Amino acid sequence: MGNNFLRLLSGLWVTVRISLISIAFSLVLGTLLGAVMTSKNKVVKVICRVYLEIVRIMPQLVWLFIVFFGVTRLTGANFGGETSAVIVFTIWGAAEMGDLVRGAFQAIPKHQFESSLSLGLTKPQMYLNIIFPQALRNLLPNVINLATRMIKTTALVSIIGITEVLKVGKQIIDANRFEFPNAAIWVYAAIFFMYFLICFPLSMISRAIVKKQQRSE
Amino acid sequence: MTEQEQNASAANPPEHIIDISGLVKSFGDNVVLDGIDMSVSRGEVVVLIGPSGCGKSTLLRCLNGLEPIQGGSISLHGEPVVYGSKSLYKIRQKIGMVFQSYDLFPHLTVLKNIMLSPIKVQKRSKEDTEKEAMELLERVGLADKAKSYPSELSGGQKQRVAICRSLIMNPEIMLLDEITAALDPEMVHEVLNVVLDLAKNGTTMMIVTHEMAFAEAVADRIIFLDGGSIIEQGVPSEFFKRPQTERAERFLKTFTYSK
Numbered sequence: 001m002g003n004n005f006l007r008l009l010s011g012l013w014v015t016v017r018i019s020l021i022s023i024a025f026s027l028v029l030g031t032l033l034g035a036v037m038t039s040k041n042k043v044v045k046v047i048c049r050v051y052l053e054i055v056r057i058m059p060q061l062v063w064l065f066i067v068f069f070g071v072t073r074l075t076g077a078n079f080g081g082e083t084s085a086v087i088v089f090t091i092w093g094a095a096e097m098g099d100l101v102r103g104a105f106q107a108i109p110k111h112q113f114e115s116s117l118s119l120g121l122t123k124p125q126m127y128l129n130i131i132f133p134q135a136l137r138n139l140l141p142n143v144i145n146l147a148t149r150m151i152k153t154t155a156l157v158s159i160i161g162i163t164e165v166l167k168v169g170k171q172i173i174d175a176n177r178f179e180f181p182n183a184a185i186w187v188y189a190a191i192f193f194m195y196f197l198i199c200f201p202l203s204m205i206s207r208a209i210v211k212k213q214q215r216s217e
Numbered sequence: 218m219t220e221q222e223q224n225a226s227a228a229n230p231p232e233h234i235i236d237i238s239g240l241v242k243s244f245g246d247n248v249v250l251d252g253i254d255m256s257v258s259r260g261e262v263v264v265l266i267g268p269s270g271c272g273k274s275t276l277l278r279c280l281n282g283l284e285p286i287q288g289g290s291i292s293l294h295g296e297p298v299v300y301g302s303k304s305l306y307k308i309r310q311k312i313g314m315v316f317q318s319y320d321l322f323p324h325l326t327v328l329k330n331i332m333l334s335p336i337k338v339q340k341r342s343k344e345d346t347e348k349e350a351m352e353l354l355e356r357v358g359l360a361d362k363a364k365s366y367p368s369e370l371s372g373g374q375k376q377r378v379a380i381c382r383s384l385i386m387n388p389e390i391m392l393l394d395e396i397t398a399a400l401d402p403e404m405v406h407e408v409l410n411v412v413l414d415l416a417k418n419g420t421t422m423m424i425v426t427h428e429m430a431f432a433e434a435v436a437d438r439i440i441f442l443d444g445g446s447i448i449e450q451g452v453p454s455e456f457f458k459r460p461q462t463e464r465a466e467r468f469l470k471t472f473t474y475s476k
């Protein structure tokens with residue numbers, strides 16, 4: 001029993017590890033992508049848009065297969081399961097993050113830029129004091145939301161052979177099928193709780209931020 | 218004017234704050250301003266009027282380098298205003314601008330809105346700036362709102378704060394672009410009274426407005442703009458009573474109703 005719990009925890013650690021690394025990469029690459037997406041250049045815009053749509057249209061599951069089996073087959077490069085997972089989630093996360101960053105900047109009215117400049121602020125001063133703070137407020141709840149979605153989606157990686165928390169749970173249930181036919185309920189309840197413990201604080205933080213912002217909107 | 222004052226102003230011709238000569242501004246093929254020549258003297262209040270789309274806002278925007286121009290020149294105290302140039306940052310500190318849209322910074326309190334640019338741009342001390350900001354708020358009757366956020370203010374209050382935010386930079390000239398156009402009628406008054414007060418205290422201003430009664434009261438000179446050029450200008454009492462051009466007359470008629 002205690003042993004099973006530890007196994008679940010180590011499965012959870014795999015989930016968390018993949019999510020955290022992917023989220024970290026997505027934040028950095030997505031922010032850069034977002035900056036590129038605000039470009040006025042038509043070609044750049046279209047390329048970014050196509051990238052985003054392709055990533056969105058294809059289920060993450062398909063991407064996992066493509067990277068894990070396809071790319072390995074084609075190039076001979078052998079990505080491990082976790083590396084493949086991180087690549088897929090980063091490709092996805094960076095696209096979504098880029099779109100969030102783009103949206104956050106474009107939501108700032110033109111007159112915020114113009115009145116900053118009229119006051120004699122330089123461009124760096126304007127971005128630092130006026131534009132970034134407003135974009136960030138807009139961005140934070142959405143980023144947390146994206147992170148939560150990414151954490152939940154990592155459950156898919158068991159498909160490419162990674163033993164994350166859900167897979168461990170299934171193994172435990174199967175191993176105890178005859179001794180404890182009701183184990184499934186308990187195991188899934190435990191997993192539910194684990195996801196809850198990770199994601200709930202995130203959504204609480206996001207809600208607190210939104211609430212705090214309402215006054216100064 | 219007393220005789221003495223007349224002599225004085227004859228000896229020193231009024232100092233020009235703004236000089237515009239041959240200004241041409243177009244958006245693509247659309248020529249919006251087609252050779253504007255004018256200047257504004259220290260202490261003068263010039264009101265720009267004209268039909269919608271005639272380029273009043275565009276003219277004000279050109280004055281502080283928010284728009285590139287296609288011909289002519291603009292200068293502030295003899296310093297050329299050039300779109301995209303480095304000197305623009307210096308020049309903009311001397312030009313206060315208030316727009317029609319409420320453009321306070323929503324993430325900063327009223328006080329911080331006003332204090333931002335003196336501290337960041339002019340590197341003034343925080344104490345000094347805060348003291349002056351409070352005095353300005355007092356002057357427009359909003360001292361009690363210093364700690365509020367813009368979202369907690371009415372439109373009229375926002376515009377009064379926006380005026381303070383420009384005034385604290387101690388500008389040579391204030392450009393006001395239809396600052397009451399988005400306001401409910403009962404708030405128009407409180408904002409325009411602040412502007413009248415500035416005029417009385419000798420603030421140089423260039424004002425765009427659709428409030429003709431206000432224009433008449435505040436202006437030293439009315440400039441009527443249409444079709445990209447200055448069609449007519451004059452002192453308000455003359456202009457409103459006896460417009461010289463048929464176009465100005467027609468424009469003024471759009472503000473009166475008869476059955």
Ligand SMILES: Nc1ncnc2c1ncn2[C@@H]1O[C@H](COP(=O)(O)OP(=O)(O)OP(=O)(O)O)[C@@H](O)[C@H]1O
Pocket residue numbers: 244247249267268269270271272273274275276
């Ligand atoms: N950024 C822009 N791009 C293209 N055309 C523009 C732009 N800004 C203004 N214009 C055009 O320039 C002309 C003058 O506009 P402007 O806003 O200066 O008029 P206005 O006199 O201020 O009108 P209103 O009284 O309605 O405010 C209009 O024909 C408008 O369509």
Ligand SMILES: [Mg+2]
Pocket residue numbers: 273274275394395
């Ligand atoms: Mg206008």
